[in-house]
Amino acid sequence: MTKAHQNALDSLRRKLPGRVFTDEASCFAASIDNLRLSFAPDAVIKVSKASDVGVALKLANKFKIPVTPRGAGSSATGSAVPLKRGWALDLAGLDSIKIDAVARIATVGAGAVTADLQSQAEALGLFYPPDPSSKKYTTLGGNIACNAGGMRCVKYGVTRDYVLGLEGFLADGSPFKFGLPLKKYVSGLNLRDLLIGSEGTLGVVTSAALKLLPKPEKRWTGMFAFKSEASALKAVVALFKAGHNPSILEFLDRQSVGCAERYTGKVIFEGHSRSSILLIELDGTPGEVRKQRKALLDFMAQCAVAHREARSEAAAEKLWQVRRTCSQSMFSLADTKLNEDVVVPLEKQAELIRYTLKLKKEIGLATPTFGHAGDGNLHVHIMYNRRSKTDARKAKAGIKKLMQKVVDLGGVITGEHGIGLAKIPFMSMQHSKAELAAMYSVKSALDPEGILNPGKIFEPFEVWEHEPVDVQLPWDHR
Structure with missing residues (x-):
């Protein structure tokens, strides 16, 4: 100092x-x-x-x-x-x-x-x-x-x-x-x-x-199983085309479901182990929810292979626990994960999932994916063992390929988490030099001395050059 x-x-x-x-x-x-x-x-x-x-x-x-x-x-x-x-x-x-x-x-x-x-x-x-x-x-x-x-x-x-x-x-x-x-x-x-x-x-x-x-006066929760990720995500597009308006529409791929089932020791849908899942919430007045529920169940009867609905708040909580379990259960695959919050157009989600499965084979690392399928915001994870230089090299290459694919699909590299330090290397994929210069000119106008959160968003940074700290944070589940 x-x-x-x-x-x-x-x-x-x-x-x-x-x-x-x-x-x-x-x-x-x-x-x-x-x-x-x-x-x-x-x-x-x-x-x-x-x-x-x-x-x-x-x-x-x-x-x-x-x-x-x-x-x-x-x-x-x-x-x-x-x-x-x-x-x-x-x-x-x-x-x-x-x-x-x-x-x-x-x-x-x-x-x-x-x-x-x-x-x-x-x-x-x-x-x-x-x-x-x-x-x-x-x-x-x-x-x-x-x-x-x-x-x-x-x-x-x-x-x-x-x-x-x-x-x-x-x-x-x-x-x-x-x-x-x-x-x-x-x-x-x-x-x-x-x-x-x-x-x-x-x-x-x-x-x-x-x-x-x-x-909202009333909420209803349903869980639907599908044979594949593609069929689940195609159902999302068809659901909106049919005029449905869910308050929550979450997606879990088969890798995520498999992690959750191993973690809890329970099959989520008997007879359909490790199926891909959509979790849906409807809300509104009791009359609106009854009408929405009937229409949704009629719609899903044409594409889902099984379903379960909650009859009480406690039952709904059990269904949502499946979604919450996914994140922590992934550590059965490896000790470290890259959690990317990419967004693509709704009709491109199936293609993105196909790519993550291709990437899994290409780099030899698991790519469990879940997220907010209703708005195209999928959390793609790349699981690797931190102490393995080979794993780290594969994960680094994989995340770069994933981000480029997202941009090629007309998507964005982050929908919720922000850029911070981790996403800086991908800003040039998403934005032109002119766009980045315009952003920086705004930064310079409001913060001419550059004191506010320096090094974030704009300056070069490489996460892989720094060693993570082993520390228990208040929200850790493991």
Whole structure:
């Protein structure tokens, strides 16, 4: 640390007493996210009120000190790690949730946990639809940073669709208010949407106004087995052509189902072991759900080989447990996985799955795939053993081929997780030089000193050159 940076840190301590930490434990905790690469900051600022962020950024900008905002640290791509050291801005303390039940608007701190907002909204008969699988620990600020999605996006959309206004601070410590807790707002340029999905590289969000919906009166869950991945994914396209409107439509390939069956010791569909599966939820009024259910069962009778439906919330939970089990059960195949959240057009999903099976044979590594088939967002996994140089080489080659195939199919390299560090090598596949230059010009305009989450999205980075850390994180299931 330079003398100037030490002076800045001393000044920060005076301005934010009791909120600046430089001990080894605090710095290590802020050095990692779910990518499992560790880059320790020089200091951690545990924010207790929004104005703390402005104080920290004003000093950091003056002394050109890197600042990395973070919430739960659950990013799958390295978005929340302090690659360039500097200061880690821990926003978890900004966890307030206030709900206006009449206006159906929630005002939340960036550190508020997604599941907490959902439970408080439901107690008032309201509904916050974005539901990433990490919702029990992920923060709403983190959701905004990567424009998080989840299973209900097929009907209700992603985080961006519910953000009415953002408050926070620009790189120089100036406060901003982009949008308001109003459902109509067209004053000036829409910088609110520019910040959503920018992974903390353009500004630091401290609070958000979020739109809520009336909670659906009734939900129904059904599980359907298919002979092959292609038949399941073709059914998805046909289902929408027939006018069905599910609130969730999840896909599990046969590799994923096999992992889940081995893990639990139970066959999901007797007589149809390791079949490909669609999990579907319908919602609405009781009358609407009855009508939708009948139409869906009639439709599925023509293409599925077996089905099971939940008659209670407890029964529905058992069906969804199959989906949740898949991720952790994959570690029976290898000790490490690449979890890619690619998106392709609905009618191209069957072709993508055919390619993953071809890739499996080509590289000799398992490629279990599941995900949000209703919106084309499939989580393709490449399983490998970290200590095996041969496995690592195959996985590296495989992921590059997968990403190129996704782009060739008219898809995108990430639909939920963001770019962070892990997806940087594939940005040039997705975007032209002119597009990347335009993005960087926006970054330079809003953050001329380049202090906000530096090294993410734009600068070259190779994940394979860094050794992951063996650490137990709060959300680990194994």
